[in-house]
Amino acid sequence: MGKMRDKLKQYLKPGYYEKYDYHWGMTIDLDRCTGCEACVVACQAENNLPIVGEKRFKERREIKWLRVERYWEGEYPNIKLRFIPMLCQHCDQAPCETPCPVAATYHNQDGLNTQIYNRCIGTRTCAVYCPYEVRYFNWFTYKWDEPLEQQLNPDVTVREKGVMEKCTFCIQRIRQAKDHAKDDGRRRVRDGEVTPACVQSCPTKAMVFGDLNDPNSRVSKMYKNPRGYKVLEELNTLPKIVYLKKADSDV
Amino acid sequence: MSDYREPTYAEVNRDILRTLLETGSRYWIVFGITATIAIVCFYIPWIYQWHVGLGASGQSRSDVWGTYLSNFIFWIGLSHSGTLLSAVLHITRSGWRKAIYRSAEAMTLFSLMTAAFFVLIHLGRVWFVHWSVPVPNQMGLWPNFRSPLLFDVMAITTYLTASSIFIYMGSVPDYAAVRDASTGLRRRLYTIFSFGWRGTAREWHTLGWAYTFFAVFVIPLAVSVHSIVSWDFAMSLVPGLHHTIFAPYFVCGAIYSGTAGIVTVMYLLRRCLNLERYIREIHLDNLGKLLIALSLIWAYINILELFTGWYSGSSFQYEALTYKLFGYYAPLYWEMILFCAFIPQLIFWKKIRSSWNIMFVISILINIGMLTERFLIVSTSLPRKFLPNAFGFYFPSLVEISITIGSFALFATLFLIFIKWTPCVSIYEVKETLKPLRRVE
Amino acid sequence: MAKNIMALFQYQDDFLNAARKLKASGFDRISLMTPIPMHDAEKIAGLDKSPVRRFSLIGAILGGLSGFAMATACALVFILPTGGRAIITFPPFLVISYEMTILIGVLSTLLGFHIVSGLPAWRDKPYRMETSIDRFSLVVGFDPDDDPALAEKIMRDAGAEKIIQVEKPE
Known part of the structure; x- marks a missing residue:
């Protein structure tokens, strides 16, 4: 009975997301980012993202779970180029999760914002509700020409038309790391054991990924960096990616 | 009209049943045209889209919602006046309701069906639409009742059920009249439709009570339906959509466009079915007054939306407003303001209010304006949300335009079937408004 | 006879x-x-x-309760946290029970009509x-x-x- 009461209390109150097993987070140091887009390519290769072609790209129907946004600042000749890699922020209060009528997107036990492709019916409401525009819809069923289908990642599904998809923080790698930890008889994954494709491929090591529940992890330490900020924090979506501000030498 | 003579009871039956029982070649020609357009412009593009994927539409990354959803709002809106108005006027015992309510309710029912089609067209994987309904399944998964879209599913199912019951129950005595006037298969069918109605005191009494309760249920329902439709938008964080004013704005807009739709339908029924003796100036006059009131409320809410958006000083809001007022779709915005806020003010003149032709034109202009309004809601706010890098631009594709046109034909086809199935003017309630048959005056 | x-x-x-x-x-x-x-x-x-009004009242009350119960049950059968909201979330579930109030209310009024009037006959x-x-x-x-x-x-x-x-x- 007491257990029931505890459970009910838990169900009636939000905030359970703070008690997840893991709380995966990321920091991106914009001072180190050169905008080389290696992360974009790595993501494309890892997650079986379709190459949509020039025509579809012009129609803005490309699928890039991670994109590098470019912003120009100032007028020529005092012009500056800013980069900001934009990917799913895995918000703790994700505005995209509530409106899905079939619960195809929800928060899993790791505090990740997940997308269940099989369950998606394609209302695209999540994409409307997402302020970061990081949800990508499969407008068509895309094909991989021979022999390109050989390079598809067997750990990741290939999505069909009418399905929404987005960055998963390479959930297949997290899964794998957890399995390894279990095989080794460890309770938890060690820091640095999981690296999403983008983090792995970053030549300047601008991205750091890890467990926020572990106070000694690299990402937890980077989180406390005074340069850190979150994108569109004022919307109270509680995003889990912290960007470290570019330190301008000429300010 | 001074030369107006009240029809007798028998004449009411004859005049109205004639529209049902006698079918001329003109009907079949019109029906053939609308049905063909519905198939060619509505179903064939839909099947094509089903085959290739939603890429057949003009929607893209940031503007993931397009005309399918805006047309859905439009049709739901058009459905709003019929049943709601009929229920309100029934409860307030307004006599002028009786000649027009049946066709107004039919408009509700069929525009709701058209709207439901748009939900299906809108879905990326329509073949899994049953997942959004709480039915037991082998996966043990249930829909997410926290979603505004699921409110929509519930609201539209309820609305469709309630308004079909409302119109059907109101027509039962008339089905009995059709049964008595016909022979053969039709007689047998209408015997079933009319439940064996004889018009005994107990039957009338029960129907009256039940009908009033249906009306009582339908009024809060209709208000909730369009509020919920507005929440699909207002519950998001999108600047330009995330307004508290949205629910009343949508409800008011819906009743507005629905009332204009009733005027259009009345005009056509009156012309094509020779119902001049039943659909009369008083109806036009009252509907006209309602239109003025609604256009003023609608204009007020529009001004308020601009005012609060500007006053908030939020850069996102400001950007959304500027794009709406002066961006690519600005001509459409000002067209909407002209058609829905300025032109309806002409109805203040009695002369205009009593002219069927002018009112017909105004009612169509209002609905063009309302169609535009719904289009602007999706096309000006969604492509410009927060991150400028993701700004897009939305223009409907041929498939979408064709389906939009086809939806009107679909609605017309359904309505044409209806007028041959149910008396489009309520026989018994028109008789109620006539002078009672008394020996002693 | x-x-x-x-x-x-x-x-x-x-x-x-x-x-x-x-x-x-x-x-x-x-x-x-x-x-x-x-x-x-x-x-x-x-x-x-007319006794129809009893049907309406009872139907509406049952509908409202069953609406909330349905939403709660569906949320508890398979716990899928969304958007940092509680699992049993009152505001949206009340919207569901509002709609169910009307739906079941209308259906039971219809049932009441058939029972009281004796139709179809x-x-x-x-x-x-x-x-x-x-x-x-x-x-x-x-x-x-x-x-x-x-x-x-x-x-x-x-x-x-x-x-x-x-x-x-x-």
């Missing part, structure tokens, strides 16, 4: 007078059929408040087609101690247009 007598009236005041007189003379098994709803006829038939009953156009008809059934001739006389005096003997049971 005594025959029923059916009378057709052209005027509603004649019809109501006849019905009132029959009632006063002790004929209880009369049914009044009219082309339009008439309050006076309902009063003569002894109908006041497709078996053959005394009925004349004119009733759905412009005639008011009265059917009198007789108990063994009633006098059919008296009833016929009352109706004829009241101004019945036509009086017919019908075999069909009411």
Whole structure:
């Protein structure tokens, strides 16, 4: 009975997301980012993202779970180029999760914002509700020409038309790391054991990924960096990616 | 009209049943045209889209919602006046309701069906639409009742059920009249439709009570339906959509466009079915007054939306407003303001209010304006949300335009079937408004 | 089995007078059929408040409760946290129960209508087609101690247009 009461209390109150097993987070140091887009390519290769072609790209129907946004600042000749890699922020209060009528997107036990492709019916409401525009819809069923289908990642599904998809923080790698930890008889994954494709491929090591529940992890330490900020924090979506501000030498 | 003579009871039956029982070649020609357009412009593009994927539409990354959803709002809106108005006027015992309510309710029912089609067209994987309904399944998964879209599913199912019951129950005595006037298969069918109605005191009494309760249920329902439709938008964080004013704005807009739709339908029924003796100036006059009131409320809410958006000083809001007022779709915005806020003010003149032709034109202009309004809601706010890098631009594709046109034909086809199935003017309630048959005056 | 007598009236005041007189003379098994709803006829038939309203009320209450219960049950069967909201979330579930209140309310009112009115009733009953156009008809059934001739006389005096003997049971 007491257990029931505890459970009910838990169900009636939000905030359970703070008690997840893991709380995966990321920091991106914009001072180190050169905008080389290696992360974009790595993501494309890892997650079986379709190459949509020039025509579809012009129609803005490309699928890039991670994109590098470019912003120009100032007028020529005092012009500056800013980069900001934009990917799913895995918000703790994700505005995209509530409106899905079939619960195809929800928060899993790791505090990740997940997308269940099989369950998606394609209302695209999540994409409307997402302020970061990081949800990508499969407008068509895309094909991989021979022999390109050989390079598809067997750990990741290939999505069909009418399905929404987005960055998963390479959930297949997290899964794998957890399995390894279990095989080794460890309770938890060690820091640095999981690296999403983008983090792995970053030549300047601008991205750091890890467990926020572990106070000694690299990402937890980077989180406390005074340069850190979150994108569109004022919307109270509680995003889990912290960007470290570019330190301008000429300010 | 001074030369107006009240029809007798028998004449009411004859005049109205004639529209049902006698079918001329003109009907079949019109029906053939609308049905063909519905198939060619509505179903064939839909099947094509089903085959290739939603890429057949003009929607893209940031503007993931397009005309399918805006047309859905439009049709739901058009459905709003019929049943709601009929229920309100029934409860307030307004006599002028009786000649027009049946066709107004039919408009509700069929525009709701058209709207439901748009939900299906809108879905990326329509073949899994049953997942959004709480039915037991082998996966043990249930829909997410926290979603505004699921409110929509519930609201539209309820609305469709309630308004079909409302119109059907109101027509039962008339089905009995059709049964008595016909022979053969039709007689047998209408015997079933009319439940064996004889018009005994107990039957009338029960129907009256039940009908009033249906009306009582339908009024809060209709208000909730369009509020919920507005929440699909207002519950998001999108600047330009995330307004508290949205629910009343949508409800008011819906009743507005629905009332204009009733005027259009009345005009056509009156012309094509020779119902001049039943659909009369008083109806036009009252509907006209309602239109003025609604256009003023609608204009007020529009001004308020601009005012609060500007006053908030939020850069996102400001950007959304500027794009709406002066961006690519600005001509459409000002067209909407002209058609829905300025032109309806002409109805203040009695002369205009009593002219069927002018009112017909105004009612169509209002609905063009309302169609535009719904289009602007999706096309000006969604492509410009927060991150400028993701700004897009939305223009409907041929498939979408064709389906939009086809939806009107679909609605017309359904309505044409209806007028041959149910008396489009309520026989018994028109008789109620006539002078009672008394020996002693 | 005594025959029923059916009378057709052209005027509603004649019809109501006849019905009132029959009632006063002790004929209880009369049914009044009219082309339009008439309050006076309902009063003569002894109908006041319809039990349909009970169906509406009970249906609405049950609907509201079941709506909330359904939403809660669906959320608890498979716990899928979304958007940092609670699992049992009141505001949205109240919207669901609002809609269910109306849905079940309407359906049970419909059920109530069918139960109370006795429809659908497709078996053959005394009925004349004119009733759905412009005639008011009265059917009198007789108990063994009633006098059919008296009833016929009352109706004829009241101004019945036509009086017919019908075999069909009411």
